[in-house]
Amino acid sequence: xxxxxxxxxxxxxxxxxxxxxxxxxxxxxxxxxxxxxxxxxxxxxxxxxxxxxxxxxxxxxxxxxxxxxxxxxxxxxxxxxxxxxxxxxxxxxxxxxxxxxxxxxxxxxxxxxxxxxxxxxxxxxxxxxxxxxxxxxxxxxxxxxxxxxxxxxxxxxxxxxxxxxxxxxxxxxxxxxxxxxxxxxxxxxxxxxxxxxxxxxxxxxxxxxxxxxxxxxxxxxxxxxxxxxxxxxxxxxxxxxxxxxxxxxxxxxxxxxxxxxxxxxxxxxxxxxxxxxxxxxxxxxxxxxxxxxxxxxxxxxxxxxxxxxxxxxxxxxxxxxxxxxxxxxxxxxxxxxxxxxxxxxxxxxxxxxxxxxxxxxxxxxxxxxxxxxxxxxxxxxxxxxxxxxxxxxxxxxxxxxxx
Numbered sequence: 001x002x003x004x005x006x007x008x009x010x011x012x013x014x015x016x017x018x019x020x021x022x023x024x025x026x027x028x029x030x031x032x033x034x035x036x037x038x039x040x041x042x043x044x045x046x047x048x049x050x051x052x053x054x055x056x057x058x059x060x061x062x063x064x065x066x067x068x069x070x071x072x073x074x075x076x077x078x079x080x081x082x083x084x085x086x087x088x089x090x091x092x093x094x095x096x097x098x099x100x101x102x103x104x105x106x107x108x109x110x111x112x113x114x115x116x117x118x119x120x121x122x123x124x125x126x127x128x129x130x131x132x133x134x135x136x137x138x139x140x141x142x143x144x145x146x147x148x149x150x151x152x153x154x155x156x157x158x159x160x161x162x163x164x165x166x167x168x169x170x171x172x173x174x175x176x177x178x179x180x181x182x183x184x185x186x187x188x189x190x191x192x193x194x195x196x197x198x199x200x201x202x203x204x205x206x207x208x209x210x211x212x213x214x215x216x217x218x219x220x221x222x223x224x225x226x227x228x229x230x231x232x233x234x235x236x237x238x239x240x241x242x243x244x245x246x247x248x249x250x251x252x253x254x255x256x257x258x259x260x261x262x263x264x265x266x267x268x269x270x271x272x273x274x275x276x277x278x279x280x281x282x283x284x285x286x287x288x289x290x291x292x293x294x295x296x297x298x299x300x301x302x303x304x305x306x307x308x309x310x311x312x313x314x315x316x317x318x319x320x321x322x323x324x325x326x327x328x329x330x331x332x333x334x335x336x337x338x339x340x341x342x343x344x345x346x347x348x349x350x351x352x353x354x355x356x357x358x359x360x361x362x363x364x365x366x367x368x369x370x371x372x373x374x375x376x377x378x379x380x381x382x383x384x385x386x387x388x389x390x391x392x393x394x395x396x397x398x399x400x401x402x403x
Contacts, residue, residue, distance in 0.1 A: 009383065012296040012315070016289070017391045020323045024330050026398040091129075093137035101128035101138035111142060120144065144357075151291035151318065152283045154205035154212075156263045162201035163258035170257040172204070175246035179306045179372060184251075191362040192372050193252035198359070200244030201258060203237050208264035209283070210234035213328070216276045222331055229324045236317040243310045247373075250306075274343050277332040281347035284325025286392055290356060292318035293387040294380055298373050307373040326395055333403045341403045348396035355384050 021028050094110045102110070104124040112121040127140030153160035181189060214230035241258075249256045271279075292315050299311035333341045358380030362369050366376060375383070 163261040168257040173245040173249035196248035203240035206237040288322040
């Protein structure tokens with residue numbers, strides 16, 4: 001199943017990249033090739049000195065990022081500010097740079113620097129521990145806080161927001177889905193329910209995020225096709241939320257519905273064309289592409305038919321949303337010229353070092369988690385890196401070079 005998933009994921013990524021390129025009339029300068037985990041995202045733009053798509057002539061930036069997302073202390077160490085998602089446990093491994101692994105107190109700084117920009121380190125709890133990969137790294141049980149969401153989140157002042165939930169029947173969890181519950185303990189079913197609730201609430205909030213996009217497109221005189229596509233994407237997110245929450249309800253054995261989301265009424269007004277372009281790079285070109293690739297990877301590994309069917313549909317929809325993002329970027333560059341093109345170029349360059357953190361793993365055996373739609377964090381991160389290398393950055397480079 002693993003190798004089949006990798007092959008199918010590669011086909012999915014190639015198809016997505018070439019479909020977007022064809023839709024925008026772009027030529028991808030480099031072939032799209034498989035590069036495994038640990039590869040580099042390369043932003044290779046030419047600095048002409050005339051205000052073109054330039055920047056650095058060849059910037060090689062690691063997708064894994066270097067800092068956490070919150071604030072910095074006087075010593076430069078990233079600290080959590082409490083605005084992220086609930087803390088989660090994580091096994092962090094760092095290179096052994098001395099004769100022996102540092103103590104957990106001494107390892108804090110190096111562990112914090114090893115995390116991606118969407119994760120901040122709350123504490124180093126246990127370690128050093130043996131490296132399960134056998135590569136001689138120094139590993140520690142740590143507690144992290146995640147602040148980024150995959151896909152197009154609804155962003156408020158302190159980051160992504162979602163609605164609280166309640167046990168209610170308001171249509172959000174009434175899709176006729178029946179995942180296989182045989183052999184699952186009550187604890188396993190609840191872990192799976194909580195994971196699908198998390199996904200469903202982000203999908204629910206994305207409805208408002210796409211409504212925000214539609215308003216921004218209207219404000220800047222976008223073509224009818226873009227405005228319509230933004231509204232169609234919002235309806236896709238309604239369906240994604242319903243499907244995800246219906247799976248959660250099936251695992252939990254009780255209906256689930258989001259409560260009010262007042263932040264949906266606080267949509268920014270007066271958003272500039274630069275804001276629209278930069279936000280589209282982060283939330284659309286990157287976020288939606290990574291969401292599509294992750295869903296495709298999850299679908300290929302899922303053996304439960306109901307879960308696989310849901311994830312396959314979500315992957316296709318998110319791929320269409322990623323294509324919409326690149327269409328919006330083409331519109332903003334055409335409307336705003338060189339200043340927008342330069343802002344988009346810089347946003348892609350910065351995005352290469354801001355890879356979202358993969359979702360936390362449910363406390364389940366790996367084979368059970370995979371069967372019901374989840375992949376290990378390491379595999380998810382590898383998929384994100386490949387998506388950036390093979391889809392996002394080649395398309396971003398082609399887009400700004402064609403402008």
